[in-house]
Amino acid sequence: MLIDKLRSTIRDIPDFPQPGIVFKDITPILKDPELCNAIVEEFASQLDGIAIDVVAGIESRGFLFGLMLASRLGLPFVPIRKQGKLPYQTIAEGYKLEYGQAIIEVHADAFEKGDKVLIHDDLLATGGTVVAASKLVERTGAQVAGFSFLISLDFLHAKSRLRRFSEDIITLINY
Ligand code: AMP
Numbered sequence: 001m002l003i004d005k006l007r008s009t010i011r012d013i014p015d016f017p018q019p020g021i022v023f024k025d026i027t028p029i030l031k032d033p034e035l036c037n038a039i040v041e042e043f044a045s046q047l048d049g050i051a052i053d054v055v056a057g058i059e060s061r062g063f064l065f066g067l068m069l070a071s072r073l074g075l076p077f078v079p080i081r082k083q084g085k086l087p088y089q090t091i092a093e094g095y096k097l098e099y100g101q102a103i104i105e106v107h108a109d110a111f112e113k114g115d116k117v118l119i120h121d122d123l124l125a126t127g128g129t130v131v132a133a134s135k136l137v138e139r140t141g142a143q144v145a146g147f148s149f150l151i152s153l154d155f156l157h158a159k160s161r162l163r164r165f166s167e168d169i170i171t172l173i174n175y
Pocket of ligand 1 (some may be wrong): 130
């Protein structure tokens with residue numbers, strides 16, 4: 001079963017990048033092309049019935065399955081990147097990290113007004129990153145159609161922060 005295979009393939013790295021964090025390393029998944037395709041098929045099946053115009057992936061691990069999923073669905077892909085990486089005119093949104101502040105950006109012309117945007121990332125932790133991404137989407141006049149993540153750290157209770165943007169939150173593995 002896909003979920004069992006994912007559980008056994010994702011590698012836990014204790015105390016990375018700092019003490020107390022158990023980092024969920026998805027790089028072993030990327031070495032298994034059949035597993036990658038099965039993940040994309042599972043996302044596509046769970047997204048069936050949700051209207052989506054664009055898939056937006058969050059730097060950097062959100063690009064991996066975000067682009068595959070967009071391609072599978074026949075939809076455009078938009079990268080949401082860390083500050084200073086996108087070359088054209090951008091809009092930016094800041095958010096708090098445990099220590100300090102982070103800023104993400106999207107190209108100002110990335111979405112059309114009214115576009116229904118699926119926001120994708122590899123992992124949902126506190127939700128700070130995707131809340132900022134959702135605000136970016138809404139500031140362009142587009143709307144959040146839903147969220148997809150390979151992994152959710154449910155013990156951090158981030159899903160409740162996302163529901164004001166969309167009730168459609170797809171997570172393949174929940175810890
Ligand atoms: P957050 O904004 O707290 O939801 O953090 C989500 C972002 O941080 C995602 O882009 C994840 O890739 C990364 N991240 C946070 N915690 C972990 C973790 N335990 N293992 C792997 N990536 C993580």
